[in-house]
Amino acid sequence: MMKLSLGPILWFWSKQTVFDFYSKAAEWPVDTIYLGEAVCARRRELKPDDWFALARDLRACGKEVVLSTQTLIESEADLRRLRRICEQDDFLVEANDQSAVQVAVRHQIPFVTGPSMNIYNVASLVVLAKQGLRGWSLPVELGKDTLQQLLEGLSASGLELPAEVFSWGFLPLAWSSRCFTARHYNLPKDNCEFRCLQHPDGLALRSRESEELFRLNGISTLSGARYDLMRELPDMARMGVGTARLSPELHGMEEVIARFDQVRRGLLPETDPLTLVEAPPCNGYWYGKPGMAQVL
Amino acid sequence: MELVCPAGSLPALKAAVDNGADAVYFGFRDSTNARQFAGLNFNDKRAAEGIAYAHARNTRVFCAINTYPQPEGWAQWTAAVDRAAGLGVDAIILADMGLLDYAANKHPHIPRHLSVQGSATSYEALSFYKDNFDIRRAVLPRVLSLDQVRGVAKHSPVELEVFAFGSLCIMAEGRCYLSSYLTDESPNTRGACSPAKAVRWEETHQGLESRLNGVLIDRYGAGESAGYPTLCKGRFEVEGSVYHAIEEPVSLNTLDLLPELKDLGIAAVKIEGRQRSPAYIADVARTWSQALDNLDRTPGMFTVENAWRQTLSGLSEGGLTTLGAYHRKWK
Numbered sequence: 001m002m003k004l005s006l007g008p009i010l011w012f013w014s015k016q017t018v019f020d021f022y023s024k025a026a027e028w029p030v031d032t033i034y035l036g037e038a039v040c041a042r043r044r045e046l047k048p049d050d051w052f053a054l055a056r057d058l059r060a061c062g063k064e065v066v067l068s069t070q071t072l073i074e075s076e077a078d079l080r081r082l083r084r085i086c087e088q089d090d091f092l093v094e095a096n097d098q099s100a101v102q103v104a105v106r107h108q109i110p111f112v113t114g115p116s117m118n119i120y121n122v123a124s125l126v127v128l129a130k131q132g133l134r135g136w137s138l139p140v141e142l143g144k145d146t147l148q149q150l151l152e153g154l155s156a157s158g159l160e161l162p163a164e165v166f167s168w169g170f171l172p173l174a175w176s177s178r179c180f181t182a183r184h185y186n187l188p189k190d191n192c193e194f195r196c197l198q199h200p201d202g203l204a205l206r207s208r209e210s211e212e213l214f215r216l217n218g219i220s221t222l223s224g225a226r227y228d229l230m231r232e233l234p235d236m237a238r239m240g241v242g243t244a245r246l247s248p249e250l251h252g253m254e255e256v257i258a259r260f261d262q263v264r265r266g267l268l269p270e271t272d273p274l275t276l277v278e279a280p281p282c283n284g285y286w287y288g289k290p291g292m293a294q295v296l
Numbered sequence: 297m298e299l300v301c302p303a304g305s306l307p308a309l310k311a312a313v314d315n316g317a318d319a320v321y322f323g324f325r326d327s328t329n330a331r332q333f334a335g336l337n338f339n340d341k342r343a344a345e346g347i348a349y350a351h352a353r354n355t356r357v358f359c360a361i362n363t364y365p366q367p368e369g370w371a372q373w374t375a376a377v378d379r380a381a382g383l384g385v386d387a388i389i390l391a392d393m394g395l396l397d398y399a400a401n402k403h404p405h406i407p408r409h410l411s412v413q414g415s416a417t418s419y420e421a422l423s424f425y426k427d428n429f430d431i432r433r434a435v436l437p438r439v440l441s442l443d444q445v446r447g448v449a450k451h452s453p454v455e456l457e458v459f460a461f462g463s464l465c466i467m468a469e470g471r472c473y474l475s476s477y478l479t480d481e482s483p484n485t486r487g488a489c490s491p492a493k494a495v496r497w498e499e500t501h502q503g504l505e506s507r508l509n510g511v512l513i514d515r516y517g518a519g520e521s522a523g524y525p526t527l528c529k530g531r532f533e534v535e536g537s538v539y540h541a542i543e544e545p546v547s548l549n550t551l552d553l554l555p556e557l558k559d560l561g562i563a564a565v566k567i568e569g570r571q572r573s574p575a576y577i578a579d580v581a582r583t584w585s586q587a588l589d590n591l592d593r594t595p596g597m598f599t600v601e602n603a604w605r606q607t608l609s610g611l612s613e614g615g616l617t618t619l620g621a622y623h624r625k626w627k
Contacts, residue, residue: 072468073418074444082420098416102424116471118415118484120364123394127428141473141482142366149367174467174474177439177621180542184534189627205541206533207512213532214474216541221467223477290509291477 002236002264003243004257005032005164008068008094008114010172010247011217012196015045021248022054026061028254029261032243033058034094036068036085038114040179040218041078042192048084055091064092071096071116072175072219079103092134101131110134115166115245116175120146122153125161135162135242140171140227143288144235151240162242168230168256169247170202170215170279171223171291180216189219200250201277212280213292225282225292232286233263252276297558297565299588300358300457301581304336304570309346311578312355316585319356321389322346323487323570327369328376329360330413331570332487343383356386362411364392364484374398381406387432390414391470396429410434412459413470413483417444419451426453433457435566437469438548442622446560455563461580461608462568464548464620466528474527479509490526497522506530523613549608549617551584551600554591576611583607 006025009018025033035051035058037043046054055065067085070078082100086093086107095101096114104111112135119125119136128136138147147163154161181203182192202215202222212224229236233244244264246257252275262268284293301317303309312320323329325337338346347357359380365373373395380388381403388406390396391413399408410416410425412435425431433455436445449456467474469483476482479494494509504516506525513530516522523529528542550557550565557565565588567580583604591598609617620626 071471072439073421074440076447079418079420097418097421098414098424099418099420102420102427105424118364118392118470120366120392120484121370121394122367123370123397124392125394127393127397131428139473139484141476141485146366146368153367171473171477173477174472176467177441178466178543178627182627184537184541188625190624203534208515208531208533208538209512210533211511213478213511216534221474221542285476288480290480291473 002233002241003031004029004260004264005034005243005245006030006257007166007169007245007247008034008036008038010039010170010220010222011200011202011250012040012043012194013045013200013250014197015050017200017250018046019054021250021253022058024254026058026063028257030063030246030257032064032066034066034068038068038071038096039175039220040196041070041075041081042194043196043218048081052088066092066094066112068094068114069096069100071114071172072177073097073099074177101128105131108132112164113137115140116172122150122157125150125154125159126157129159129161133161135164137164137166137245140166140173141285141291143286144232144239145288147241148239163240164243164245165229165236165241166227167233167236167244167246168228168260169226169249171227171285172220173214173223173291174221176219176221179219180221181218184216223282223291225280225294226276227283227285227291228281229283229286230260230263232283233260237264249277297554297562297588297591299581299584300564300566301577302567302570302572303346303577304331304333304572305574306338306342306346307574308570308572308577310349311574312581313350313353315578315581317355317581319358319386319564320346320350321358321360321570323360324376324379326372326376327486327488328363328365328373330362330411330483330487331360333571334492336571340379340383347383347385358387358389358409359383359385360389360411361395362389362391362413363487365395366485377403389435393428396425396431400429404430407432409457410454411470412437415468415470417448417468419448419453422448423453433563435459438465439468439621441624441627442553442556443624445562445622449560449562456561457564457566458550458557458562459548460550460565460567460584461548463526463613464543464546464618466543478511478527490524495525544616545613546616546618547612548620549612550619550622551587551604551608553619553622554587555598558591579607579611
């Protein structure tokens with residue numbers, strides 16, 4: 001059966017909110033949980049030791065835990081945090097940048113790659129496999145045709161590297177050194193007053209015709225529509241995808257996971273309306289179309 | 297410091313060479329490079345002419361093959377690497393790990409430069425590319441502050457090239473999928489950002505509107521000058537305010553930073569703009585070449601001449617320039 005994973009929390013939530021979220025997640029039917037700050041170096045509600053403790057707790061609850069790393073590495077302090085994560089050897093590390101691969105290799109830590117690592121062909125996977133890659137995520141802008149070719153190529157090269165597909169949530173699309181939330185409040189990034197805490201699912205950016213385009217989330221930009229590949233789960237399973245990743249939201253996560261769990265078991269999902277943050281659906285990338293498109 | 301100039305066409309290449317470029321970079325006429333524009337770039341015959349022209353005048357030539365091949369494009373991209381090697385370029389600019397590996401094994405004698413699209417923002421990432429593909433040089437993304445560039449430069453295992461002038465990418469290059477989210481093409485997949493095929497201009501009663509695949513990017517009132525609808529430079533609404541929520545249409549200009557960049561040991565400064573005209577390239581190359589000459593002739597005494605500033609302002613988006621992320625406050 002396909003695995004379900006809970007991606008790293010891409011938003012900035014208070015420490016208590018994070019603990020509450022994962023205490024519930026411990027009971028949800030997800031196999032893998034990614035923990036850690038993957039977006040902004042200034043988000044330090046949880047210290048590395050808090051994350052490690054959470055990781056041990058969730059493992060004790062039967063979850064496979066992977067420690068995520070920051071996507072855009074800019075400073076020596078960023079590298080110190082990265083090394084801290086790679087200096088433990090209890091948990092797999094999710095490398096979201098070549099910096100993380102390099103540090104993981106030096107510490108001889110096995111790693112997987114997140115969706116922001118640019119893996120577009122089998123040759124790239126072969127390079128990383130030599131370094132200790134244990135699994136990989138499809139970049140969000142790639143669709144099922146490319147994935148199919150990648151899986152066939154992998155199998156032809158004799159590599160066994162489970163693939164993960166970002167399957168539900170707002171798509172992480174870009175990272176900048178500029179903080180767009182701070183910019184919205186006319187605050188300097190270095191003195192941002194942690195305004196992201198007030199926006200647990202980001203700031204909606206719309207066109208002047210009220211079309212939901214993006215979600216501003218600190219230094220990262222996410223899709224304005226919610227990616228949803230629930231209907232494609234049977235296809236993914238047939239293709240041999242190992243894991244479907246669901247990206248945390250503050251509200252409605254339990255119901256979303258319950259539905260994905262039913263679908264992967266071959267059951268029809270409940271049709272109850274969910275209490276999610278209002279956003280249009282999209283699945284265009286999967287079909288090789290503009291990401292924002294919804295193929296019916 | 298080496299002045300590296302863009303060449304989107306043979307006339308632009310000659311303009312760069314004639315006006316003081318130490319090196320020029322070009323791409324083939326397809327999506328193997330990050331400036332895929334209709335009517336732009338080189339076929340093999342033109343490339344051979346350009347390389348001969350440049351080499352006869354002691355100017356080096358780099359070939360950019362800096363998009364990310366998917367399995368069905370793999371043969372085309374590796375063929376591009378072979379073509380560049382056959383043409384006798386002085387370096388190949390690459391981003392994809394698989395392609396870097398291919399080039400390192402197949403053509404080990406041709407220097408490899410890591411493209412800005414390779415998103416290396418730390419010396420650990422640079423070490424990854426050095427250890428695995430023996431890159432000689434890397435182009436740093438335009439997201440680092442000068443302090444951060446200093447930190448990277450101090451421990452870098454390879455030569456560094458930084459962006460000096462031209463369009464400003466505000467996102468970490470190589471990891472921005474905004475364009476494929478609104479259209480079906482991105483820099484990584486097709487070498488295109490906000491592709492022209494998806495652009496529509498419409499004069500409406502509310503003003504001139506620019507659209508990208510139907511999405512309203514900007515609307516201009518009377519007297520406002522309109523710019524190309526690069527999606528991150530549009531005006532959008534956030535919590536009721538309409539503004540340039542991501543970035544203003546401005547150009548990067550780092551003339552003021554030249555002495556510091558030199559002190560940091562930066563090997564080369566890069567001019568963006570393979571989509572620009574030969575006249576533009578000539579003006580920019582001449583200005584930067586003069587500035588770099590002055591920098592070498594008068595160590596410790598470098599000042600930016602007004603004439604240079606005026607020339608570059610006139611060539612900038614909206615007539616405005618910025619130090620971008622090099623200046624911490626910009627963030």
